[in-house]
Amino acid sequence: MKRNLLEETFKFIHQRTFVGGIVLLVILMLYNALTVRINTTTLVFEFGAVQWIPVIIIGVASTFLAMEYQYHTILVVLYKNSHKWQTYLAKLVVVWLYSLLLTVVAVVITFILKFLMVGRQYGWFTYSTGQPTRINLLLGNVIGTLVYSLFIVTLAFLLITLLKMNTAVIGIGLALGFLGASISVALMDSFASSTTVVRWNPLNMVFVTQQLANSPYANMSHLNNLEIIAGNLIYAAGFGVIGYQLFKRRHV
Secondary structure: HHHHHHHHHHHHHHOOHHHHHHHHHHHHHHHHHHOOOOOOOHHHHHHHHHHHHHHHHHHHHHHHHHHHHHHHHHHHHHHOOOHHHHHHHHHHHHHHHHHHHHHHHHHHHHHHHHHHHHHOOOOOOOOOOOOHHHHHHHHHHHHHHHHHHHHHHHHHHHHHHOOOOOHHHHHHHHHHHHHHHHHHHHHHOOOOHHHHHHHHOOHHHOOOOOOOOOOHHHHHHHHHHHHHHHHHHHHHHHHHHHHHHHHHHOOO
16 A cells, blocks of 8 residues: 555646646645735634635545546556555545645745735734633634545546536536535525434535534534534545546556
8 A cells, every 4th residue: 555655646736736736726726815805714714825825625536536547557556556546545645644634735825925915914823802712713724725625536436437527627616616505595595494414415525624613604504613623524435436436447
């Protein structure tokens, strides 16, 4: 397994999407910083990074796997390793670690932009009485982003293995990023009598990126923090199992 991880990491960091994803994230954060009024919410949500990281990840993840089939390098990979699950898992882990890297980059850029644009205003370790400090809220956002990234990576791998069309997977990722929460809320409003069941729909899992840093979002997701984290992990496990089953049966 260690060899698989090293091989997949080497391949991944030599793809243009590795640097491209980081550059895109920084550009989007800068754009947000220059066009949106900076306040506590802006800082806690890392100048929009909470929204953009999952979108970038689904594009990077689907491209990473799709290129293996496009250039037929998957034949070499599977020939060298008879255990397909190790190959699949290694790819999942590498892309999730990339989401961790993006999250770290987002935090660093957030600190830099705050210093340059608002100085000591909105201190990280101060907040109103009885409320968490901004640094604690930021940490909650980071945890939520990493949890949702696992959901997104496993979903992206499942979709690219099933649909075999990178553009379609990226399109679905954009839809999840910008419409997922709204559709989920609409579903729960439409089936108000069945909210207990509907609140567990996969689209509702996106709220974890905001809810851990902003508790009022629980009124929209109808899930507490532990439930929404558990929901994301359960879906990620399910997507991972289904994705692997499709992967090992896919014709190469």
